[in-house]
Amino acid sequence: MGEKSGSRGGWFGWFIVLIVVAVIAVAIALTVKQKMHKNGSDFEAAPVPGPPGAVTQKYADALKTAMQFLEIQKAGKLVDNKISWRGDSALKDGSEARLDLSKGMYDAGDHIKFGFPMAFTATVLSWTILEYGDQMKVVNQLEPAQDSLKWITDYLINAHPSENVLYIQVGDPKADHACWDRPETMTGERPLTQLNTSAPGTEVAAETAAAMAAASLVFKSTDSEYSSLLLKHSKQLFTFADKYRKSYSVSIPNVQNFYNSTGYGDELLWAASWLYHATGERSYFEYVTGKNGEDFANWGSPTWFSWDNKLAGTQVLLSRVNFFGSKDVSSSNVLQKYRKSAEAVMCGLLPKSPTATASRTDSNIPSDALILNAF
Secondary structure, three states: OOOOOOOOOOHHHHHHHHHHHHHHHHHHHHOOOOOOOOOOOOOOOOOOOOOOOOOOHHHHHHHHHHHHHHHHOEOEOOOOOOOOOOOOEOOOOOHHHOOOOOOOEOOOOOOOEEHHHHHHHHHHHHHHHHHHHHHHHHOOOHHHHHHHHHHHHHHHHHOOOEOOEEEEEEOOHHHHHOOOOOHHHOOOOOOEEEEOOOOOOHHHHHHHHHHHHHHHHHOOOOOHHHHHHHHHHHHHHHHHHHHOOOOHHHHOHHHHHOOOOOOOHHHHHHHHHHHHHHHOOHHHHHHHHOHHHHHHOOOOOOOOOEOOEOHHHHHHHHHHHHHHOOHHHHOOHHHHHHHHHHHHHHHHHOOOOOOOOOOEOOOOOEOOOOOHHHO
């Protein structure tokens, strides 16, 4: 898989918020008692356990603001709406296909629902909840995060009406961007964009599979039926993505102007890694450590984590297996390659590392290397 390039979508706002959510969650976690433990034999990503201690209020306030961004982006029939200037919108989305695609989230300041970055948002939000959910709960932000996540996954479920069909976009970006109005009052047509066996899109199907697998872990203890449903869709979508390998940027050239993909191998590894965490099934482990890992993992060449490139995330996720997995898998030589690549990414972020990136802010935080390369 070649080097990733940028896109001209509205991802910047989404990416900033996801970074803020993750960083704030980590900061809150660092103010309380932390300890690590192994959670069973299926390698579920578990929250940091232990009784929370004192909370730094500024981090709690920042996390609340970040969660409000997701509330603001919601489409559909709003429930318990806390944003006074938002109302119901896009209630007929999907009607031409006899589907309810009213939920989901708008991309940025426009009214398009782009499935690719939306699914990535769900995956990363799930990961944040799984790792720092107990700390988010202390500051009353776990429930809002879970609610926003389910708002997306409800949409993704409905966007996958059969095994080899996935609706990946609602709205016409060019027409939408030519009109400045509120989603509550928009009157333009809302065309649907679909993936199928004739027009596949491996990266979007695989990212959606990853989102559903990760979310299935979030809801496993509170809504087992919903968790199982997510996992069912995830497995089907992964099979679709893997069997019909083709970039959606090739199948549907119009998407190149917004969220152009530069490869799908990273999404396949990312989805298989999440499915392994969610199911513990050996086949997914063998997928990422076998020929597909050799073809797509690009070991030893650290990259930045973004909606278009999930290699760094995959490396960290599989390093978790290397640390906490059972002996028969944790000792894998291939897992060591993922772990070493993840360590190279981390060393690029740490300011005193010999391999630290030179692109940093005045506060010694990675700047364009972490943010600008991501879109």
